[in-house]
Amino acid sequence: MHVQTVIEAGWVMPMKPKGVVLPQHSVLINEGKIVSVVPSAETEGIEADELIRLPDHIVLPGFVNAHTHAPMHLLRGMGADLPLMDWLQTKIWPAEGKLMSPEFCYEGSLIAGAEMLESGITCASDHYFFSEDVARGLTEAGLKCSVSGIVIGFPSAMAKTTDEYINYAENLFERFKNNPKVRVTVGPHAPYTVDDSALIKVRELAQKHNAYIHMHVDETQSEIEGSLKQYGIRPIERLHQLGLLSEQFISVHTVKADDKELELLAKTGASVVHCPCSNLKLASGFSPIAKMMRMGINVAMGTDGVASNDKVDILGETRLAAMLGKAVCEDTTQMKVGDMLYAATLAGAKALGWDDRIGSIEKGKDADLIAVDLGNIDALPVFDPASQLLYSAGREDITHVWVDGTIVVKKQQSNGLRPLSREKAQKITKTWQNKI
Ligand SMILES: [Zn+2]
Structure with missing residues (x-):
């Protein structure tokens, strides 16, 4: 041979x-x-x-980095030690407002991609604006990627209305349909920034293209309280009622999910992306991933953006996840080595629908x-x-x-x-x- x-x-x-x-x-x-x-x-x-x-x-x-915001590499180090909303309102959003452009997203992703490859990450799932340029940066660095057609209830330099965001996402599917290194997801930002009518459009777009939906869910306690106040139900219950949960749903963070919500994720076959560094640095809490794994939920690893991490190091992230998970459930037999390394590789590929190739x-x-x-x-x-x-x-x-x-x-x-x-x-x- x-x-x-x-x-x-x-x-x-x-x-x-x-x-x-x-x-x-x-x-x-x-x-x-x-x-x-x-x-x-x-x-x-x-x-x-x-x-x-x-x-x-x-x-x-x-390694598969199942959740990141690659262009945010150009914002690394901004606003340490601030409360989450202060950090967003006084540092991140003003900086993004000033810099956001296709070129910012391309160059940030090129830098991010280079750091990811040096950290052993060969495929990343990104969630940001101007994803065509994110994909250009990541693939030029040498990675495979999934990029998101973001949908958010605020105007940005990329789009002003839900329909403009949906149109941008629609064009991404056309743009990358023949690119073997790029896949496209639909990326509603979070339950508290996307209303029901926009989420229905997200579901329809994903169904049309047989695409995955990539979304921040149950990240903080205030998100849960806001959902209960506005909709009378918790975020994952709401997403289920709107028909979004399936094997092609990627639930990022999922720190505050209760047992009923976890059962919905398990029953529908959705994946969870665990980003412990970001959850710790932003004081969001401890995701119950030992419980998720016991329930058979596919748990993958993500770094989140470096603005809240501040490095893209899946090996380090997975080590932290293992130790944190053992401590949270006070059981050394949970979060086994093989399960954790699987989470950093094949579970990530599965979460993104790349497991046919990687x-x-x-x-x-x-x-x-x-x-x-x-x-x-x-x-x-x-x-x-x-x-x-x-x-x-x-x-x-x-x-x-x-x-x-x-x-x-x-x-x-x-x-x-x-x-x-x-x-x-x-x-x-x-x-x-x-x-x-
Ligand atoms: Zn994120």
Whole structure:
């Protein structure tokens, strides 16, 4: 057999089956697609144009960032420590009012896309204005993406009325219908900024294009109270009554959902995107994701925009989610390593409807892969590669990123001054590991 690339790894984590780690395996890639995953001892008869040996690395699918606002990269660092409404009213909205334009969205997304790739994110789901330009920035950086046709009950530089927002979204479907790297969602902003008549138009547009609906839902207590006051029901109940919930509904945050709302999400097959850094920094609360996972809800990971995070680091986000989730439910057996790494990859692909192409290392899927170095001092010794990927490694250890089989990030090992060499650290830890 002849293939273009063989990646011979210390470990491969395909994500399907969930939680499985294959030691000493190789990923075979041809024409941008995964051909197979085989034990490295069985690659002798395989000819490859390129053999990449990564004996200290774990190879897994690229991370999926299921919720972000990429252009907000150009607003990073504004308004720390302010209450949510002050932050929006005195910092973010005035800045957006001044800067919002196609060029702002393009250049912000180009920067965001570059940081995302360096963090191992190979597909992102964006929710912002001028999404045609967001898609241009993200794909130029090298990612795949879903972009939203936003619908919000306020005028912006992009559109003034619901119909103008819907028209922009409609045009996105036409614009990207033949682009293999871009998919389009309909993005109503949130239950408190979109009225019933606009939500019905959102549902009709999504049904027309068989598209996913991407929406902030149940983010804060005041959102719940506002919904009860205005509509007499909670936000998710309202969305259900309007016919929005389905397997193609992406519920972002969902921090304050009660049991009845969670049951509606579970029953309809909707996905939740968990963004713990944003929820913590904006003091929104703790999303009950252990409960969601137990109920069978598909839980994916998102970073939100960097204005409320302030980095796009899915590995760090997932580590935080695991620890926070255990503490919230006071149960160490919840939020298992395999479940969390699945949330950062295949669950994200599933939430966005990209799981036909990405999210796991399987024959025929796109070769969107990352390699994480577990041979550095920060991850040694390696007793449990998946656990150490989640709990010990950081995004700086993600050294290789491939999209469609092409390498787009390759970080060199530092030759700078270090207190202990990599080789010496490996030798010491290996010696003690072997005594067990
Ligand atoms: Zn958001």
